[in-house]
Amino acid sequence: xxxxxxxxxxxxxxxxxxxxxxxxxxxxxxxxxxxxxxxxxxxxxxxxxxxxxxxxxxxxxxxxxxxxxxxxxxxxxxxxxxxxxxxxxxxxxxxxxxxxxxxxxxxxxxxxxxxxxxxxxxxxxxxxxxxxxxxxxxxxxxxxxxxxxxxxxxxxxxxxxxxxxxxxxxxxxxxxxxxxxxxxxxxxxxxxxxxxxxxx
Amino acid sequence: xxxxxxxxxxxxxxxxxxxxxxxxxxxxxxxxxxxxxxxxxxxxxxxxxxxxxxxxxxxxxxxxxxxxxxxxxxxxxxxxxxxxxxxxxxxxx
Numbered sequence: 001x002x003x004x005x006x007x008x009x010x011x012x013x014x015x016x017x018x019x020x021x022x023x024x025x026x027x028x029x030x031x032x033x034x035x036x037x038x039x040x041x042x043x044x045x046x047x048x049x050x051x052x053x054x055x056x057x058x059x060x061x062x063x064x065x066x067x068x069x070x071x072x073x074x075x076x077x078x079x080x081x082x083x084x085x086x087x088x089x090x091x092x093x094x095x096x097x098x099x100x101x102x103x104x105x106x107x108x109x110x111x112x113x114x115x116x117x118x119x120x121x122x123x124x125x126x127x128x129x130x131x132x133x134x135x136x137x138x139x140x141x142x143x144x145x146x147x148x149x150x151x152x153x154x155x156x157x158x159x160x161x162x163x164x165x166x167x168x169x170x171x172x173x174x175x176x177x178x179x180x181x182x183x184x185x186x187x188x189x190x191x192x193x194x195x196x197x198x199x200x
Numbered sequence: 201x202x203x204x205x206x207x208x209x210x211x212x213x214x215x216x217x218x219x220x221x222x223x224x225x226x227x228x229x230x231x232x233x234x235x236x237x238x239x240x241x242x243x244x245x246x247x248x249x250x251x252x253x254x255x256x257x258x259x260x261x262x263x264x265x266x267x268x269x270x271x272x273x274x275x276x277x278x279x280x281x282x283x284x285x286x287x288x289x290x291x292x293x
Contacts, residue, residue, distance in 0.1 A: 001260050053232075058292040062236065065286035066243060072282060073250055076275050080254055083268070084261050097261075102253055105261070 002088065002095065002107075012161050014087035017132035017153040024078045031071045035064060087149060089161060092169075094137065096147045110147060112169040116140045118162055120155040135159065233293045240290060244283065251279065 004010075039060060042049055053059055084099035095109045115137055122133035133155040137147040152158060178187045255272065262268030 002263065055293050058289055059236070061289035062240075062286055062293070065282055065289055066240065069243075069247060069279065069282045069286065072275075072278060073247060073254075076254055076271070077250075079271065080257055083271075084257065099257070099261070102257070 002097075004090065005092065008090045008092055010088050010090055011165070012087075012089040012158070014089065014135070014149060014152055014158050016082060016085065016149065016151045017130060019126075019130055019132060020151050021079065021082055024075065028071050028075045032068060035067060039064075087147070087158075089158075089165065091165065094147060094162065108145070108147070110137070110139055112162075112166045114139050114141055115162070115166050118159050118166075120159045122155060131155075137162065233290075236290065236293070240286065247279075247283075251275070 049056075081099055084097065084105075086097050088095040088097065093109045093111045094115075095107065098106045100106060117138040119136040119138070120133055121136075122128055122131075127133055132151050132153050134148065134150045135152045135155045135158050139146055179189070180187050182188075254275070258268045258272055
């Protein structure tokens with residue numbers, strides 16, 4: 001649920017690189033595989049161990065499927081946290097959305113004319129190879145905080161798009177209203193209103 | 201003289217297994233199954249609540265994207281399969 005102005009559209013969605021999910025997926029795979037491995041190892045060492053509990057194999061299967069459901073939902077909680085942390089770049093501004101926890105969401109926005117600098121940092125072989133890095137948008141205002149995203153996907157493209165939007169905003173001509181209250185054909189702001197000697 | 205390995209600590213005949221379960225306590229299958237069933241029901245309720253929270257966030261903040269729609273479908277289908285498999289295993293008890 002994003003409140004965009006009339007005619008405002010999203011040009012770019014910026015998220016972290018998919019590599020941040022890799023460690024979580026690997027952990028999930030380990031949590032799925034290890035109980036199975038443990039079960040078969042235990043059965044090979046001591047085949048009678050499952051006889052200690054009624055219908056040992058069926059009980060283990062039941063508990064294992066319940067465990068898989070836990071792993072599955074934890075994985076999707078992590079994915080949701082990843083997916084809902086996003087920058088939306090529109091024609092007018094950047095909207096920074098951060099999902100901190102369930103039912104705790106922080107949304108900030110900054111207009112392009114308030115942007116002072118954009119810094120991109122790509123550090124290391126893996127970051128270079130997979131094309132991810134840190135992007136920081138510095139603002140001119142002391143009241144608003146800088147926007148930053150670590151492990152952002154395709155950081156150079158992000159910088160390019162934000163920079164071009166910033167330049168477009170800066171170069172846009174503004175309409176000026178000329179005031180001439182005494183109707184003498186000379187705009188008021190060009191009239192000399194002082195009473196002193198010329199040239200002094 | 202008895203072989204040392206054939207002498208149990210309490211002096212009873214070899215092959216005797218001391219009682220692991222105290223007298224009066226029964227680990228019969230019906231009570232075990234009932235306990236597992238009740239636990240599974242509680243677990244399912246919690247699972248449904250957390251799933252509802254996830255779906256709420258996807259619908260509200262997901263901007264109706266295709267990724268979110270795909271995630272919802274995959275999550276729902278696999279959850280149903282896993283829950284069905286758990287229930288099937290439970291019915292084998």
